[in-house]
Amino acid sequence: MLKLMEDVIDLVGEENVVQVVTDNGPQYKAAGQVLMERWPHIFWTLCAAHCIDLMLMDIGKIRRVQQTVETAQRITRYIYNHNWVLSLMRKYAGGEILRPGVTRFATNFIALDSILEKRGALRQMFASSEWYDSRYSYAGTEGSKIEDLVTRQPFWQWATTIVKAIKPLYEVLRAVDSEIYPQMGFLYHMMVKAKDQIMEADPAHGRSYINIIEQWWGTQMGTELHLAAYYLNPRFQYNIDGIGMDETLLDALRNVIYKMEADPEKAALCLEESKLFREGSYSFGQRAAVVSKHNMNPAERWVHFGGSARNLKRIAIWIFSQSVSSSGCESNWSTFALVHSKQRNRLTQKLLNDLVYVHYNLRLRLKCIQEEVELKYTDPIYGSFTADDDDPLLGWLVGQQQEPEFDEPGSPP
Incomplete structure (x- = not known):
């Protein structure tokens, strides 16, 4: 890794390099420290998008957040693993309750927010005559337990509070993960503003979120x-x-x-x-x-x-002119994962390299065309899947060793 970075710096000229941005893997940290010793004028910084993602991961470990997310996942897993229930949900919700194409960042927040948007449709579905006439609503079944979760208020109250509190940090993630213009001049202010908004959104529990943010900023993310x-x-x-x-x-x-x-x-x-x-x-x-x-x-x-x-x-x-995130460079790895999934792992190395090259450059060209047509902001958090097994939304659809239930024709009434 160090040799690769040194070769790139030598190629472009050390006088043209201000900063090297990486994620916080130990190999990158070691390489970054060596780079700054060899070239004292170069800054090594951690990818802000990756650090914020890890902040969200730690926030997700807080008990009340974890329990709320697990409850929401229980609801979505049940719906998406029962074909008739899934069809009924789509009828009332007018589509999916989960946003498709979620990337690795902020998966739980996006999914929880999406479910909140469909709260009314889910309640209508579980209160419908179609649901009550089906075998899934029978007392003691998992369906009746899911119905109870959806129709009761506590889960929605917790979910609403958590989403409101996490949203400011998510907005920072959206900004630093975009490629509209460099965010170096705004990151510090955005983090300060996000902390204030978190406390305003959830005065009772906001401090626990902020402690995590400040720990990451002080030890990993923030630089002079x-x-x-x-x-x-x-x-x-x-x-x-x-x-x-x-x-x-x-x-x-x-x-x-x-x-x-x-x-x-x-x-x-x-x-x-x-x-x-x-x-x-x-x-x-x-x-x-x-x-x-x-x-x-x-x-x-x-x-x-x-x-x-x-x-x-x-x-x-x-x-x-400096970026605060290296996530844009990871698109090449996403393309590799897309081409080299388990279903396509028999490709020869040369053909694989050619496909990745063509696919990645087509994406760049399409992006340029779109920018020429209209300067429209696209949320970078919503992207294409990398590989099926790596899809971060998978945990919201199926559990471990869980197979979907495909109903027989005419089921379930």
Whole structure:
């Protein structure tokens, strides 16, 4: 892994590399540390999407969250493993109760939210004459127990509270996992805002979620690069009190400048120029600069209005051009898994490589065409399955060693 990263850096030129983003596997951590020792100006950071996914995984281990998810899975497994019940559900819900094509991120949240959207349809189904006339509703059967879960209020109350509390973190995941524009200048602010919204949504239990978020941010995810980007973002610098003289942010900014600028004199100039930016002086105070602080990409804003701080401008543009996630690069592995599933594992290596190459590049071309036609946001959390066995939605459809029940013609009344 280290050799691969070193080869790529040598290929593109070390002077053109600001950051290397990986997931938090031990082999990546070891490689990242070595890279920063060899090239002191390069930052190694963890993939924000992967870290947030792991936050959600830890939140899912909280007892009340785990019990609610397991109850929801019990409902969906029952419905999807009984053909007649599934048909009845589709009649009342007008489709599926689970969103298709869920990727590896936030699976439980997406599924739970989807079930909440179909709550009324599920209640109508279990209150219908068709249900009561069927053998599935008989007392003592699993169907009667599922009916009881769906028609009672406690499960829905817990599910609603959990979804509302987790949604702010999920929104951050959506942002960092998208490829619309780099999120380096926004990640820190989004995390702070998400924590505030979580406490507002669930004052009684929000602290347990936030403890998990802060643990991941403090030990794994947060870096001085994120803090410096927050400080240099005009949208926040000029709208949130206290940022300009915050010691933690200033320390982060200084350390990032020292790391990215090897010349001490130029580094000192960057620090002097930061005062002009902080005070909104000279080019930063132009009318167009003030008007555009809310809606212009921070990198573009520095391009147009950073002329009074030429040295700091160069560093700011580098920072705001950085991604916070490596998940976009994982599409190639998803394509490999799609082609090389158990049903297609007899392909020769050359043919397999050719199929992956063609399929992946077709997806890139289609994406470019779509962007040319319309700039429409697509939720990156909803993607295509990788391989059947890896589908994260599978746990919501079947349990271990569980086979679906295909009813005989004319069943079940």
